[in-house]
Amino acid sequence: MIELRNVTKRFGSKCAVDRLDLEVYPGELFAFLGPNGAGKTTTIKMICGLLAPNSGSVRVGGFEAATQQARQLLGYVPDQPYLYDKLTGREFLKFVVEMYGLERRRAVQRIHELIDTFEMGDYVDELCENYSQGMKQRVVFAAALVHDPTILVVDEPLVGLDPRSARIVKDLFVSQARSGCTVLMSTHLLAIAEELADRIGIVDRGRMLATGTLDQLRRQVQHHGPLEDLFLKLTGDQRPAATGSLPSESEPELDSPRLSR
């Protein structure tokens, strides 16, 4: 499981994460939501051991984050994934399994499975520098899963994926969670969170505003609309100003050139 207790992280005078508590349990798919600059990526980086908290504790599978044991358990897909341009997708996957010390036969089988799952057979033996964004993203997902992590942390998972790949990834998240893996997913796509997550956490200005299932969140906020409205109510309590000038849905402007064309 992932466990953050009273975690604070400051960047100079700016407090990116403010006394944050969070638990994500084995077998659970947790969606981490928040506006830009809310502290989601900073929190994820602390879970992955890339940043250390100023105070509080971050534990992964019972180990302090940033220890070798914690990193052994973790599969991480960052918002801006890194691939070696001069490696092929297959060579990159081999490097990852070698790094995690997988037994050779098991590693070959696992790589083969993931190439099939993510439909990478056509390009996996080409250099990564020739891949499109979506191809890269699929290789990175495969690399995060190739060592059978017990905890999967994903920052903005569907960026650059076509609808078919997005479907594969979404199914995979659910199957990982159902097989006992702890899945933490940060996203701006509220529909994805609504569709997949067992629990949702909404963070703003580094503080956890609400956590729970969608029903629990609705009860907490006393708002029974869609997640989008609930999110906006929690993080700003009003619609963004830009929507104010749009005509209401029930009364379209019939004179507008777009509609009258």
Add this chain to the structure above:
Amino acid sequence: MSLALPEPKPLTLPPIPADQTARALRQLRWCLTRNTVRSLLSGSRLRMSMILICSAIFWLGLFALFLGGFEFIGMNDELFNGIFESLFSMFFLSILVMLFFSTGIITYTALFHSREAAYLLTTPATTDRIFAYKFAEAVGLSSWGFFLLGSPLMVAYGLTARAPVAFYAMFLVYLLSFVLLAGSLGAIAAIAVANLFPRRQKFVLAAAVTGLLAALVPMGVGLWRTPGETLSSDWLSSVQNRLAFCQHPLWPSRWMSAGLLAAAHGDWWRAGYYLMVLSAHGGLGYLAAAAMARDLYFRGYNRVQGGRSARRRVGLYALDAFFHRLLVFLPRPVRLLILKDLRTFRRDPAQWSQFLIFFGLLAFYFLNIPRLGYAVQSPSWRNLVSFLNLSVTALILSTFTSRFIFPLLSLEGRNFWVLGLLPLRREQILWGKFAFSVGISLGATEILVFLSDLMLGMSPVMIALHVAMVLVLCLGLSGISVGLGARLPNLRESDPSKIAVGFGGTLNLLVSLVFIFAIVTALAVPCHLYFLGQEHPDSTRLALSHSGFRFWLSLAILTSLAIGAIGTIVPLRIGIKAFQRMEF
């Protein structure tokens, strides 16, 4: 608020063997090297051939220079025995300082700012393993130039001193140990800076450079004021005394020079002793750096990433307003494009620092011309040196235009969705780049060439000729880089250095070199023959009389103007046509 949950029990994990990650990283390095070499061989043969040929020419040129110099010194036995230890100590001390800084800077960037390091830190690799992997890369990048410079030096010395064959094998081991020691010290400094001054690396670098200058300037002034006639034995002896600090027994450079000289003379006991001292310190330095990385790398990474916010405001808007007023004769959209490029140039130290270093070194050399005694040499000698100086200035300018101007259009292509929507004709974008390039180039090179001619005591007519030549060269080199940059863009690459070393960049450099050669040769040959004829009217068959000189010089000026016009207009026209047809 902390939650009162029971402490979860950690999972039991089989530990990853210590050498497992090291093996994975070794295989990664091997795969990356193999694939890079394959890509180079299959995709950029022209570039590879150019690199190999230029390296070979550079090596042979250095070797010939060193061999000639050493043989000249070797004519005087007394000088030969005394001066080499001093020369080598000074040379290796300079290299030690340079390797320390370059490895330190590369290690800092590789460990604390690269995306690869961020990725590796999420894997089970320990921090000292990651350090070892990145350190090898940093040392390779920082020291290849030293091997290219040091090997012809040592081979030339070995031949001059008639050294035994084992000397050549030994100096390689010496070079490796020396590089390891200097690199380790640089890496220790890099980790210390990240831990003590996170996100203040520029301040630390500036302080270090200031400290270095504070040490070097008094020494330079001291050398400048060395009494006696330049290159006389008294003068040399005084210079040696002033540089005696280079031979302090605690300097690794001293161990290097003393050991190599001993090996060249077959004194194996002494050579082995110094090699052991050097390699032991190199090994110790590396161990210290690895231990420091094990304990402080993550802490430093966290401090660098978690320091004050990277967001900052940029100023100097008064400078922008000044340029706006200065370029008022240009159409406003073109002016705005130039201003955008100027801002990018100003805010990217990688661009202006290289520009400043190369042209600063040239300016330093030109200022030292009187000290070297060139100004009192014969007119033909001064004329030759003035053209050589002009050529060097143009060559450095061509590397600048190839490295920074050529990629501009490729980089712009990535942002074309912005530019494409502006109320501009496409060719105006190219004219903006051209004006930017000519402006920057002219500003630097005209001053330098004027300074060189002034220091050489050239006549006003020759100064005017050189200044006009520089104008033609700047226009041509800018036209070539902008035109070819538009004709052969690389829209997939975001790194300008990679664009510059691709096929288009290499071709751009080659065309620029041919252009410089054509312009300089056309004007230098009649001038040289004229000045030579003035000194030796009877002995030089091809010497030009005054009237002959006027005719040939006029012809040369017309030829160089024609070459300049072709070099400027043709590539620009090709570029404009290609740019107008280009789809983004």
